[in-house]
Amino acid sequence: MDVRWEEAGWERLTGRVGRRRLPVWDCTVGLVVGDGATLLIDPGSCVREGAGLRAEAERLTGGRVTHIAFTHGHFDHVLGAPAFAGAESYGAVGLDRLLGTPTGREELRASAVRHGLDPAEAAESVELVRAPRHLVSGEWTLDLGGVQVLLANVGPAHSWHDLAVFVPGERETVFCGDLVEESGEPQAGRDAVPGQWPAAMDRLLSLGGPDARYVPGHGAVVGADFVREQRDTLAALFGVSGA
Secondary structure, three states, rough: OOOHHHOOOOOEOOOOOOEEEEOOOOOEEEEEEEOEEEEEEEOOOHHHHHHHHHHHHHHOOOOOEEEEEEOOOHHHHHHHHHHHOOEEEEOOOOHHHOOOHHHHHHHHHHHHHHHHOHHHHHHHHHHHOOOOOEEEOOOOEEEEEOOOEEEEEEOOOOOOOOEEEEEEOOOOOEEEEEEEEEEOOOOOOOOHHHHOOOOOOOHHHHHHHOOOOEEEOOOOEEEEHHHHHHHHHHHHOOOOOOO
């Protein structure tokens, strides 16, 4: 147990990987610490929350967050990004059209307010958010120094822009975004592609294998059996063959 991380509200998964469950929407934030760089996964729901995460990450790692990755484009996973000025940002191909256009940003603002974010905070965060600089169409490897992290475009499924993050190590870790949820049922909104969701979960399982830790977008860390069971449930629900 790492008391310093625990006292700050973070769960240490391996020597280089940690995560935190944020209040209100129970959204997961991930942190991968390299020898020369740090990746933060899903920077929170607004600029205020993102600024708090940046400060915590800097205290825990002794350095700045150099990279951020978006597992998908829903407000609770992206609107904290403006707090990480100067960080290299990564998302699935197409996320630029959501975060980089007035229409896409207005959809984000409306969704955030509808789900309970303060309207002023939603407006500020949407005004400042920008499209990711780097767009992942297949796979992208980030060398953080001492650890190479794989970004994999596994969608569309839960959304049009699903990105998984695989971290090798003494025990593999897969950040799944909202393709996997533990604290509630997976949510299929207007931008979901249900017929492809089970295949995306198969991809998660192929990335991590049977012994990996799978970090859902909401809820506790799970194992491969949980992911496989949720995959089969969704396949049956959505009428996908091969369930």
